[in-house]
Amino acid sequence: xxxRVVIIGNSHGAVSVIETLRREGFGGKLALxxxxxxxxxxxxxxxxxxxxxxxxxxxxxxxxxxxGIDVIETKAISIEPEKSAILxxxxxxxxxxxxxxxxxASPARLPLExxxxxxxxxxxxxxxxxxxxxxxxxxxxxxxVGAGLIGLHLAQELxxxxxxxxxxxxxxxxxxxxVHPELALFLKGLFEQKGIRISLVASLxxxxxxxxxxxxxxxxxxxxxxxxxxxxxxxxITGGTSIIVKEGVLVNEQMETNIPGIYACGDVAEYRDFFxxxxxxxxxxxxxxxxxxxxxxxxxxxxxxxxxxxxxxxFNCFGSNLFSLGRFIPDPxxxxxxxxxxxxxxxxxxxxxxxRLKGMVLFNTPVDGGIYYRLMREKVSLKxxxxxxxEDPYLWGKWISERAFKE
Amino acid sequence: MGSYSGIKRDEKNCIGCxxxxxxxxxxxxxxxDLTRSNILGTxxxxxxxxxxxxxxxxxxxVLVCPVGAIHQEGRGIVQIDEKRCVGCGLCSVSCPYGGIRxxxxxxxxxxxxxxxxxxxxxxxxxxxxYEGQKSMAHQWKTSEDLLxxxxxxxxxxxxxxxxxxxxxxxxxxxxxxIPPGCMGGVGVVGYGMTTGAKVPVFFPLLxxxxxxxxxxxxxxxxxxxEVNVVAFAGDGGTADVGFQCLSGAAERGENIIYxxxxxxxxxxxxxxxxxxxxxxxxTSTTPVGKxxxxxxxxxxxxxxxxxxxxIPYLATASMSYPHDFERKLRKAMLVRNGLAxxxxxxxxxxxxxxxxDKGIEIGRLAVETNFFPLWEMEEGVSRxxxxxxxxxxxxxxxxxxxxxSHLSKKQIGEIKDTLDRRFDIxxxxxxxxxxx
Numbered sequence: 001x002x003x004r005v006v007i008i009g010n011s012h013g014a015v016s017v018i019e020t021l022r023r024e025g026f027g028g029k030l031a032l033x034x035x036x037x038x039x040x041x042x043x044x045x046x047x048x049x050x051x052x053x054x055x056x057x058x059x060x061x062x063x064x065x066x067x068g069i070d071v072i073e074t075k076a077i078s079i080e081p082e083k084s085a086i087l088x089x090x091x092x093x094x095x096x097x098x099x100x101x102x103x104x105a106s107p108a109r110l111p112l113e114x115x116x117x118x119x120x121x122x123x124x125x126x127x128x129x130x131x132x133x134x135x136x137x138x139x140x141x142x143x144x145v146g147a148g149l150i151g152l153h154l155a156q157e158l159x160x161x162x163x164x165x166x167x168x169x170x171x172x173x174x175x176x177x178x179v180h181p182e183l184a185l186f187l188k189g190l191f192e193q194k195g196i197r198i199s200l201v202a203s204l205x206x207x208x209x210x211x212x213x214x215x216x217x218x219x220x221x222x223x224x225x226x227x228x229x230x231x232x233x234x235x236x237i238t239g240g241t242s243i244i245v246k247e248g249v250l251v252n253e254q255m256e257t258n259i260p261g262i263y264a265c266g267d268v269a270e271y272r273d274f275f276x277x278x279x280x281x282x283x284x285x286x287x288x289x290x291x292x293x294x295x296x297x298x299x300x301x302x303x304x305x306x307x308x309x310x311x312x313x314x315f316n317c318f319g320s321n322l323f324s325l326g327r328f329i330p331d332p333x334x335x336x337x338x339x340x341x342x343x344x345x346x347x348x349x350x351x352x353x354x355x356r357l358k359g360m361v362l363f364n365t366p367v368d369g370g371i372y373y374r375l376m377r378e379k380v381s382l383k384x385x386x387x388x389x390x391e392d393p394y395l396w397g398k399w400i401s402e403r404a405f406k407e
Numbered sequence: 408m409g410s411y412s413g414i415k416r417d418e419k420n421c422i423g424c425x426x427x428x429x430x431x432x433x434x435x436x437x438x439x440d441l442t443r444s445n446i447l448g449t450x451x452x453x454x455x456x457x458x459x460x461x462x463x464x465x466x467x468x469v470l471v472c473p474v475g476a477i478h479q480e481g482r483g484i485v486q487i488d489e490k491r492c493v494g495c496g497l498c499s500v501s502c503p504y505g506g507i508r509x510x511x512x513x514x515x516x517x518x519x520x521x522x523x524x525x526x527x528x529x530x531x532x533x534x535x536x537y538e539g540q541k542s543m544a545h546q547w548k549t550s551e552d553l554l555x556x557x558x559x560x561x562x563x564x565x566x567x568x569x570x571x572x573x574x575x576x577x578x579x580x581x582x583x584x585i586p587p588g589c590m591g592g593v594g595v596v597g598y599g600m601t602t603g604a605k606v607p608v609f610f611p612l613l614x615x616x617x618x619x620x621x622x623x624x625x626x627x628x629x630x631x632x633e634v635n636v637v638a639f640a641g642d643g644g645t646a647d648v649g650f651q652c653l654s655g656a657a658e659r660g661e662n663i664i665y666x667x668x669x670x671x672x673x674x675x676x677x678x679x680x681x682x683x684x685x686x687x688x689x690t691s692t693t694p695v696g697k698x699x700x701x702x703x704x705x706x707x708x709x710x711x712x713x714x715x716x717x718i719p720y721l722a723t724a725s726m727s728y729p730h731d732f733e734r735k736l737r738k739a740m741l742v743r744n745g746l747a748x749x750x751x752x753x754x755x756x757x758x759x760x761x762x763x764d765k766g767i768e769i770g771r772l773a774v775e776t777n778f779f780p781l782w783e784m785e786e787g788v789s790r791x792x793x794x795x796x797x798x799x800x801x802x803x804x805x806x807x808x809x810x811x812s813h814l815s816k817k818q819i820g821e822i823k824d825t826l827d828r829r830f831d832i833x834x835x836x837x838x839x840x841x842x843x
Contacts, residue, residue, distance in 0.1 A: 016470045023465050042473030048493035058474040058491055286501050289470040314496040368505030398458045398505045399451050
């Protein structure tokens with residue numbers, strides 16, 4: 001009997017596992033438990049698909065991708081490691097030899113006790129998108145809770161339909177964790193120039209009818225409230241098992257949990273940070289794909305080790321590109337190189353610890369992000385290159401990388 | 408990265424001249440713009456430096472794409488489907504080799520020009536290679552020029568340039584027919600006992616080019632010899648005097664390559680009008696003065712006439728797009744089941760009255776204004792080989808030449824209408840045939 005690998009979940013982590021297994025010539029059987037219908041949609045792509053008429057053109061992967069896989073379109077309820085089985089919603093059991101938990105995450109919800117108004121909408125699934133479109137068509141005033149990637153992306157998309165948008169953010173800057181405060185302030189200015197109102201250090205306390213009450217006491221009239229305040233890993237499946245869970249499912253360097261043969265990857269997995277070794281989540285697509293690839297390689301007997309979590313992301317801000325990598329707030333002893341021009345509208349900040357790259361934020365500056373991601377992961381010494389990288393990250397990144405990784 | 412199937416560079420031969428960057432930015436066939444290049448081939452700190460998408464066997468970009476827009480084709484080409492791409496830039500962040508360029512809302516990378524990379528073709532050092540394909544430009548430098556130096560064509564003649572290019576491309580295993588016309592007149596067919604080419608060349612009559620070649624091809628075929636039998640004839644010898652025998656050879660399915668260098672008139676005998684002289688053009692027999700205002704009739708649309716013969720291969724070409732022309736010549740050489748016809752627009756500095764250094768520029772403008780669209784028809788399937796995304800106004804082309812300097816607004820309008828109508832027909836042909 002050939003081995004059976006079961007994957008729970010069907011988003012970036014799972015897709016990356018499947019693709020890697022195929023590439024590595026995995027010979028066993030593959031089953032996929034997908035809560036979403038085939039083909040699935042990527043949460044990252046959803047804001048781009050707002051107002052798009054032919055959404056079905058852009059699934060995460062087309063239906064053909066799943067050929068040859070035993071796809072079970074239902075929800076998994078719990079894992080029974082002692083029986084090597086998974087209990088499904090329809091009370092059936094499915095047996096596995098090895099298991100991959102790639103259940104992803106769900107939007108965090110605001111606890112709004114006593115609220116009687118319209119429900120807060122979140123964006124994670126295609127159904128959410130249709131709901132937002134439906135409601136947005138009816139009204140013009142939109143309140144967005146959370147000035148992170150999703151919140152601000154949605155704000156930009158809604159602006160295209162001339163909505164009046166108000167974004168509130170709990171923290172003291174927009175895009176927290178993605179840019180440093182100076183750039184955040186500049187970007188906030190960009191959004192405000194375009195007519196999007198942004199309130200910082202603000203939260204939503206109550207919704208009554210079409211009125212939202214902010215923590216500042218201000219009452220806002222709104223037809224639609226979008227909540228984009230972060231995500232929570234989908235951990236229900238691990239309940240009642242001995243799989244160690246902190247914030248997420250704890251994994252080792254090969255993405256294996258404390259139970260041999262059970263792996264986890266993506267938004268649901270918790271692993272150590274690249275810089276300080278502290279265990280944390282790292283919910284983003286690049287990370288999910290990386291981890292999925294390592295799971296796939298582990299399953300086929302390759303010994304690839306994850307070097308640690310690095311936060312990396314991109315953001316399109318009214319046509320200008322933002323690239324954020326690693327830790328860009330310098331700790332004592334680190335060296336920060338910085339250049340910005342508020343008139344031309346570009347920002348560069350690069351942080352080194354010792355002779356290695358620690359963080360990078362570039363706005364409106366051409367760069368191959370992946371090159372620096374690699375230079376960081378592989379701990380390449382960049383001694384003597386600092387000024388050059390600051391001057392032209394695009395050319396020198398390629399040049400340094402070519403020399404560092406030759407043969 | 409393991410093995411990869413992208414473009415390979417020979418470090419020893421590369422001189423960092425950036426020709427590959429120019430080539431890459433010319434892919435979309437607009438004036439070159441290095442910021443649009445997907446390739447880097449330059450000098451950094453005194454050393455040559457080359458970087459382009461590797462087309463990895465196990466690409467990370469494919470894993471990360473949130474809309475499944477990146478895929479690997481059978482031949483290992485990693486391709487971004489522009490229609491699906493939402494421009495999030497995550498692939499650029501996941502690629503460890505800097506292979507994907509990200510400019511807001513668009514991700515750009517090497518697509519190997521669909522298997523015929525232009526950078527490889529234009530590398531003057533022959534330092535780039537793709538699946539065994541070497542540089543055409545390098546070949547130009549190292550291949551033998553099979554046409555005699557010192558033929559007496561006018562300064563800036565694009566037909567001579569084209570003939571040299573044709574012979575370098577198709578090589579020595581060729582028999583060439585040059586009927587009366589410019590190339591005959593300038594000495595390619597020779598004076599006295601010597602000829603002007605290093606391949607067998609002969610001088611048929613204007614009205615029997617294709618017939619003579621048919622016989623030659625058949626005789627070689629009977630002896631079991633493969634040889635390229637090629638006509639290099641002007642528009643008079645093709646569209647007017649020689650048309651009946653060309654039409655007959657096409658209909659009989661003679662396996663010859665027929666190249667018409669169209670300079671829109673009988674140029675070697677004093678610029679008389681021909682069947683392909685466009686409406687409004689000045690020639691010595693359609694003079695401009697008190698009564699005359701250039702040619703009163705429209706030109707024959709010869710490529711479409713040949714398309715109606717349903718020959719296995721037909722193309723339009725221009726020396727302003729040498730890579731495109733080269734590919735068409737190679738395709739024509741592979742045809743075994745009938746006639747291959749190439750209609751080459753050949754701007755004539757003397758007869759069209761423009762400075763002798765402007766031939767290539769005018770050829771390019773002719774394509775960019777849709778005056779002379781580059782397309783091909785292969786076994787009944789037609790396509791544009793150079794897509795003009797936004798065509799330039801025709802005045803830009805007409806204004807460059809003396810032969811149109813007299814045109815009235817009405818005449819320009821007439822030219823525009825003709826071009827639009829012909830382009831519409833072409834589009835119909837191309838889109839109809841594109842259906843499976």
